[in-house]
Amino acid sequence: MTAAPSVEPVSAGSLAGFDHECDVLVVGFGCAGAAAAFEAATAGADVLVLERAGGPGGSSAMSGGELYLGGGTALQTACGFDDDPDNMFAYLRAALGPHADEEKLRLYCDGSVEHFEWFRGRGLTFNESLYDAPSWMPPTTDGLMWLGENAHPYNTLARPVPRGHRPATESFGGWLIMERLVAAARAAGVVSHEDTRATNLVVDDDGRVTGVVAQRYGEPVTYRARRAVVLTTGGFVDNEEMLAHHAPVLLGHGKVSAGLDDGSGIRMATALGAATRRMASVEVALTALPAMLVRGVLVNGLGQRFINEDVYPGLFSHAAVVHQPGPYWAIIDEEGFEDIPARDLWGVRPRYVVETLAELEESLGMPPGALEATVAAYNRHAEHKQDPYFHKDLKWLRPLRPPFAAADPRGGFGAGGGEGQGTGVAGFTLGGLHTTVDGAVLNHSGLPIPGLYAAGRAGAGIHGQGYVSGTSLGDGTFFGRRAGRHAATASQ
Amino acid sequence: MTAAPSVEPVSAGSLAGFDHECDVLVVGFGCAGAAAAFEAATAGADVLVLERAGGPGGSSAMSGGELYLGGGTALQTACGFDDDPDNMFAYLRAALGPHADEEKLRLYCDGSVEHFEWFRGRGLTFNESLYDAPSWMPPTTDGLMWLGENAHPYNTLARPVPRGHRPATESFGGWLIMERLVAAARAAGVVSHEDTRATNLVVDDDGRVTGVVAQRYGEPVTYRARRAVVLTTGGFVDNEEMLAHHAPVLLGHGKVSAGLDDGSGIRMATALGAATRRMASVEVALTALPAMLVRGVLVNGLGQRFINEDVYPGLFSHAAVVHQPGPYWAIIDEEGFEDIPARDLWGVRPRYVVETLAELEESLGMPPGALEATVAAYNRHAEHKQDPYFHKDLKWLRPLRPPFAAADPRGGFGAGGGEGQGTGVAGFTLGGLHTTVDGAVLNHSGLPIPGLYAAGRAGAGIHGQGYVSGTSLGDGTFFGRRAGRHAATASQ
Numbered sequence: 001m002t003a004a005p006s007v008e009p010v011s012a013g014s015l016a017g018f019d020h021e022c023d024v025l026v027v028g029f030g031c032a033g034a035a036a037a038f039e040a041a042t043a044g045a046d047v048l049v050l051e052r053a054g055g056p057g058g059s060s061a062m063s064g065g066e067l068y069l070g071g072g073t074a075l076q077t078a079c080g081f082d083d084d085p086d087n088m089f090a091y092l093r094a095a096l097g098p099h100a101d102e103e104k105l106r107l108y109c110d111g112s113v114e115h116f117e118w119f120r121g122r123g124l125t126f127n128e129s130l131y132d133a134p135s136w137m138p139p140t141t142d143g144l145m146w147l148g149e150n151a152h153p154y155n156t157l158a159r160p161v162p163r164g165h166r167p168a169t170e171s172f173g174g175w176l177i178m179e180r181l182v183a184a185a186r187a188a189g190v191v192s193h194e195d196t197r198a199t200n201l202v203v204d205d206d207g208r209v210t211g212v213v214a215q216r217y218g219e220p221v222t223y224r225a226r227r228a229v230v231l232t233t234g235g236f237v238d239n240e241e242m243l244a245h246h247a248p249v250l251l252g253h254g255k256v257s258a259g260l261d262d263g264s265g266i267r268m269a270t271a272l273g274a275a276t277r278r279m280a281s282v283e284v285a286l287t288a289l290p291a292m293l294v295r296g297v298l299v300n301g302l303g304q305r306f307i308n309e310d311v312y313p314g315l316f317s318h319a320a321v322v323h324q325p326g327p328y329w330a331i332i333d334e335e336g337f338e339d340i341p342a343r344d345l346w347g348v349r350p351r352y353v354v355e356t357l358a359e360l361e362e363s364l365g366m367p368p369g370a371l372e373a374t375v376a377a378y379n380r381h382a383e384h385k386q387d388p389y390f391h392k393d394l395k396w397l398r399p400l401r402p403p404f405a406a407a408d409p410r411g412g413f414g415a416g417g418g419e420g421q422g423t424g425v426a427g428f429t430l431g432g433l434h435t436t437v438d439g440a441v442l443n444h445s446g447l448p449i450p451g452l453y454a455a456g457r458a459g460a461g462i463h464g465q466g467y468v469s470g471t472s473l474g475d476g477t478f479f480g481r482r483a484g485r486h487a488a489t490a491s492q
Numbered sequence: 493m494t495a496a497p498s499v500e501p502v503s504a505g506s507l508a509g510f511d512h513e514c515d516v517l518v519v520g521f522g523c524a525g526a527a528a529a530f531e532a533a534t535a536g537a538d539v540l541v542l543e544r545a546g547g548p549g550g551s552s553a554m555s556g557g558e559l560y561l562g563g564g565t566a567l568q569t570a571c572g573f574d575d576d577p578d579n580m581f582a583y584l585r586a587a588l589g590p591h592a593d594e595e596k597l598r599l600y601c602d603g604s605v606e607h608f609e610w611f612r613g614r615g616l617t618f619n620e621s622l623y624d625a626p627s628w629m630p631p632t633t634d635g636l637m638w639l640g641e642n643a644h645p646y647n648t649l650a651r652p653v654p655r656g657h658r659p660a661t662e663s664f665g666g667w668l669i670m671e672r673l674v675a676a677a678r679a680a681g682v683v684s685h686e687d688t689r690a691t692n693l694v695v696d697d698d699g700r701v702t703g704v705v706a707q708r709y710g711e712p713v714t715y716r717a718r719r720a721v722v723l724t725t726g727g728f729v730d731n732e733e734m735l736a737h738h739a740p741v742l743l744g745h746g747k748v749s750a751g752l753d754d755g756s757g758i759r760m761a762t763a764l765g766a767a768t769r770r771m772a773s774v775e776v777a778l779t780a781l782p783a784m785l786v787r788g789v790l791v792n793g794l795g796q797r798f799i800n801e802d803v804y805p806g807l808f809s810h811a812a813v814v815h816q817p818g819p820y821w822a823i824i825d826e827e828g829f830e831d832i833p834a835r836d837l838w839g840v841r842p843r844y845v846v847e848t849l850a851e852l853e854e855s856l857g858m859p860p861g862a863l864e865a866t867v868a869a870y871n872r873h874a875e876h877k878q879d880p881y882f883h884k885d886l887k888w889l890r891p892l893r894p895p896f897a898a899a900d901p902r903g904g905f906g907a908g909g910g911e912g913q914g915t916g917v918a919g920f921t922l923g924g925l926h927t928t929v930d931g932a933v934l935n936h937s938g939l940p941i942p943g944l945y946a947a948g949r950a951g952a953g954i955h956g957q958g959y960v961s962g963t964s965l966g967d968g969t970f971f972g973r974r975a976g977r978h979a980a981t982a983s984q
Contacts, residue, residue: 006937008765099740245769245926248591248957271765271936273500277737280772302881304796323815367880369872373865380861388859389794434737444763445498465740 005199007267010213012204018211018224020193022048024487025212025225026232027198027265030058032456032476033232034181036439036484038122041188043488045227049190050214052197052260057178059234059257059428059457060473064137065173067477068092068147068470070163071109073116078128079144081161085109090158091149092462095312096471099278099464104437108462108478115478116165122184124167124177134290136313139343141168147468148312152391164470177473196221201229201268201452209272209451228451228487230439232480235429235457236263246279247429249322254426256285261428265458269433274452275444277460279431283467286317287424288330288409291344294396296332297378300324303361303370305378308390314467321425328424329364330407331371333400347414350405360404375400428457430467435459439483453487455480497691499759502705504696510703510716512685514540516979517704517717518724519690519757522550524948524968525724526673528931528976530614533680535980537719541682542706544689544752549670551726551749551920551949552965556629557665559969560584560639560962562655563601565608570620571636573653577601582650583641584954587804588963591770591956596929600954600970607970608657614676616669617660626782628805631835633660639960640804644883656962669965688713693721693760693944701764701943720943720979722931724972727921727949728755738771739921741814746918748777753920757950761925766933766941769952771923775959778809779916780822780901783836786888788824789870792816795853795862797870800882806959813917820916821856822899823863825892839906842897852896867892920949922959927951931975945979947972 024040026033029051041047049056070076071085089109093100120126131138131145138145145164148154167173186192195216202211202222211224236242237255239262244251255261270276288298293309298316300306307319320328337350352363357372364371379399381387387397409424433441433454440448441459455461456476463471516532518525521543533539541548562568563577581601585592612618623630623637630637637656640646659665678684687708694703694714703716728734729747731754736743747753762768780790785801790808792798799811812820829842844855849864856863871891873879879889901916925933925946932940933951947953948968955963 006939008935008937099736099743244591245767246771248770251591267936270762270767273763273765275737275762278740279738367869367873369869370881373869377859377861377865381859389862443500444759445500447498 007200007264007271009203009272010200012202012210015202015222018222020048020221021224021226022046023225023227024230024484025050025223026230027212028058028232028234028456028458029056029182029192030232030234030456030476031060031178031181031473032480034178034185035477035480036230036232036455036487037190038181038185038188039481039484040488041185041190043485045488047190048223049192050196050198050212050223051192051194053258054194056182056192057175057258059261060476061175061178062258063172063174063473064469065167065177066145066147066470066473067119067165068163068468068474069112069116069165070161071112073113073165075116075126075128075143075165076161079130083161083163085112087158087161088112088163091154092468094154094157095148095468096462096466097464100466101460101462101464104462104475104479107437108475111478123180126165127168130162133341133344134294134310135344136290137171138166139171141170142166143168147470148315151311151393152308174473198264198268201272203272207450209449225451228453228490230483230487231265231269231433231452231454231458232456233265233458234261235432236266237261237428239263246431247282250282250427250429253423256283256426256428261457265454266432269441269452269454272449273443274441274449275434277431277434278463281430281463281465282427283314283430284317284321284425284427285314286320286328286409287412288316288328289344289346289348289407291340292330292332292337292348292407294392295336295339296330296400297374299329299331299371299374301326301366303366303374305374305389308387308392310392310396312468314469318467328409331360331375332405332407334403335401337405348407348411351408351411353403353405355402357404360406364406430457430463432457432459437479437482438486439479440486451490453483455483499692499756499763501695501764502692504694504702507694507714510714512540512713513716513718514538515717515719516722516976517542517715518722519704520550520724520726520948520950521548521674521684522724522726522948522968523552523670523673523965524972526670526677527969527972528722528724528947528979529682530673530677530680531973531976532980533677533682535977537980539682540715541684542688542690542704542715543684543686545750546686548674548684549667549750551753552968553667553670554750555664555666555965556961557659557669558637558639558962558965559611559657560655560960560966561604561608561657562653563604565605565657567608567618567620567635567657568653571622575653575655577604579650579653580604580655583646584960586646586649587640587960588954588958589956592958593952593954593956596954596967596971599929600967603970615672618657619660622654625833625836626786626802627836628782629663630658631663633662634658635660639962640807643803643885644800666965690756690760693764695764699942701941717943720945720982722975722979723757723761723925723944723946723950724948725757725950726753727924728758729753729920731755738923739774742774742776742919742921745915748775748918748920753949757946758924761933761944761946764941765935766944767926767936769923769926770955773922773955773957774919775806775922776809776813776917776919777806778812778820778901779904780808780820781836781838781840781899783832784822784824784829784840784899786884787828787831788822788892789866791821791823791863791866793818793820793858795858795866797866797881800879800884802884802888804960806961809917810959820901823867824897824899826895827893829897840899840903843900843903845895845897847894849896852898856898922949922955924949924951929971929974930978931971932978943982945975947975
């Protein structure tokens with residue numbers, strides 16, 4: 001057994017002094033860190049942000065940039081949708097569940113309109129148009145997109161309105177959000193030290209967190225935080241040992257991160273006795289094409305369907321990767337394939353094209369008759385615009401007819417349907433430190449650890465076992481702001 | 493937010509003194525505690541066991557009493573089976589996985605023959621006969637039973653031999669094991685304080701665990717442990733908040749415990765900065781009858797099969813409860829039902845008996861044609877003694893013919909097939925403190941916390957995400973013994 005580098009807390013009394021001082025020390029300059037730093041500085045605190053990379057941004061800057069917002073934002077209204085906080089809450093409670101954090105979720109939904117305006121106030125713009133087709137990410141600059149609200153059973157639990165808010169740029173927009181938030185934080189007076197990796201919390205004799213020890217170019221640097229430390233270090237998808245211990249379902253799969261989500265903040269705080277929640281919860285994405293799936297069927301390695309294919313893509317991914325035997329296949333017919341708009345094809349081409357399902361079963365290594373039975377049942381009901389198994393929206397229901405094709409998510413996007421090298425799956429972690437709605441980190445007795453806050457994926461947010469795009473940037477910034485405000489006024 | 497009673501560590505310096513002293517203090521008198529106490533006392537230590545209930549036994553005493561042992565035990569040999577540690581390891585690595593703890597598992601398999609003899613040395617006897625039928629628990633006094641070793645895919649990964657070792661008593665045998673282990677511990681000089689609930693660890697200025705604070709009839713009592721504290725407090729299935737935070741799949745289901753598995757040991761240690769592993773891993777049992785399932789099919793709420801019905805019953809339970817949409821149904825025909833030996837019927841009677849599968853689908857609320865398609869596929873292959881979907885053993889394969897029946901696990905056992913009140917599911921938790929093979933509890937830097945050990949379900953044992961009956965009593969006693977020996981010689 002080899003010991004990892006120590007993450008144990010350091011006694012303030014053991015230090016000769018501090019190299020740097022501030023009121024609020026934020027660890028990590030992704031979206032949660034930027035939001036926390038901005039609000040703390042705006043509240044009058046002297047704020048310093050540590051970032052272990054050479055510049056700010058983190059995994060947030062690499063992300064798609066969707067923000068899950070609603071409750072009646074100006075963008076929703078401009079696009080002709082009528083939403084309210086209760087309606088948003090009803091959807092998210094189901095979609096982020098089971099066991100979403102209802103206390104945090106209630107605040108998140110009630111504050112969503114204001115939070116949208118806060119983003120606009122930081123200089124982000126959103127085009128007033130809806131991308132009205134199933135997609136992981138619209139290839140347009142449309143400002144609004146659906147994220148599963150219009151699929152069964154969610155469309156029976158809440159009035160379906162789109163809530164994916166996209167800043168005005170094509171494709172991935174995380175960089176733009178981070179550019180604006182970092183600029184806003186700097187304009188508010190926030191100072192950052194890059195290439196500086198926090199390694200240990202500093203604690204005084206009363207158990208209060210009063211700073212951190214960090215490493216910079218191999219040398220220790222110490223920071224005193226007069227009011228509080230805010231951990232916004234991200235999740236732990238880049239830490240193989242933590243994955244093995246807490247979220248093994250992601251082992252061996254791709255990582256949705258900038259490569260530095262090693263759980264360091266979670267480890268520093270748990271070493272001090274902080275509690276965690278939902279460390280096994282994960283986001284997973286299967287590189288299967290929503291536009292192809294809605295027009296065909298998604299089946300497991302035995303040819304069985306298991307979900308309505310028009311759900312939020314992360315949900316069919318989770319249903320597959322977490323619960324079904326692989327490999328997974330998108331099965332479609334020629335008519336369906338040709339119906340896919342070119343902009344939604346993402347370079348995917350079917351790996352097998354055949355005249356009969358029997359041939360396809362053999363090619364895919366399925367039991368004889370398996371896929372035939374699945375498609376026969378699908379077709380029989382689709383004739384009557386019904387899907388009694390999973391309730392896919394009737395607009396997608398149409399009997400599948402030869403020739404048929406199968407696409408393999410392991411082939412990836414944009415790979416021309418070739419033999420993929422990976423698993424076709426990538427994800428990140430959702431569990432983290434147990435925090436109050438104000439970001440205070442709790443110990444195992446349910447009490448706040450004085451001087452310690454967390455937000456973003458270092459903390460457990462609004463999520464239960466489910467996930468929807470935009471809720472990580474969303475709750476990271478929303479609760480990051482709250483943590484920053486409260487940290488700024490933490491008693492000294 | 494209401495704070496729970498504090499589980500934070502108490503500084504030794506803050507105590508006026510200790511009410512009691514010993515070398516090794518064991519917290520919890522279930523199987524792991526008894527094994528640890530016995531070995532520590534045998535190694536010469538002055539051992540005291542705290543038990544919060546009125547007497548020893550805990551959840552172990554309520555359990556079935558199977559011990560998962562093998563590698564060539566005298567009982568296996570007497571029953572005509574040839575096993576070895578590598579063969580046992582190959583099975584358990586798969587059955588307790590993915591991600592079983594291979595280091596612990598290797599020791600467990602290599603030491604299994606000796607561990608069986610240790611049980612015999614403590615006065616347990618095992619009848620030299622095999623119960624050769626699928627069952628949650630044989631209603632006989634046979635000493636040996638199968639626990640999934642003879643089912644696909646495990647029978648392709650290891651030579652199938654039975655390893656369920658049962659002490660000579662009918663039905664539940666946990667009480668007998670605990671009677672013998674407690675007697676052995678007392679004979680070795682172990683003293684126990686009952687009605688005494690440990691609430692906090694006591695730590696000296698160097699971070700060494702030197703005792704515990706406990707509650708007895710509402711009054712605090714303090715215990716000094718000169719060498720070590722061994723936490724054997726069990727899992728956390730009886731703690732709703734911990735379930736919600738770490739293993740929400742068990743929320744709302746029945747609890748396999750004596751009612752006191754509240755995770756107190758895990759919480760006391762994590763409050764001190766101990767690491768945990770696999771807190772989301774669970775054992776689940778569905779009250780479905782193995783003897784009925786092997787002769788029919790197990791389907792989900794959509795009428796789909798999802799596993800070979802002849803696996804270890806906990807595995808079909810896990811596959812259903814964790815991964816499939818409910819409710820779950822055991823579908824059988826009259827011929828199959830009448831073939832079930834009376835002793836394996838456990839009072840279960842089908843809830844629906846019909847002439848056609850179409851009627852059954854309607855009664856069970858399944859999509860029209862769903863069950864018909866499943867049974868048609870099953871029958872078509874069964875005619876040729878094949879199950880290309882899940883590879884159930886060919887001895888069970890036979891086309892199902894009218895009349896048909898469905899049994900509902902929610903009806904429970906012994907309930908005459910009536911309307912059950914519960915979910916038909918009960919379980920317990922497998923995750924816990926991160927320990928070395930000698931039971932030393934590790935912190936988040938991978939280093940042992942001086943003076944602190946754990947075993948049984950308070951610690952993470954040999955299990956990854958899977959479970960097999962007898963491995964909890966098995967690894968609880970095996971690693972409990974190791975923890976007791978090492979605690980007895982822990983440096984002062």
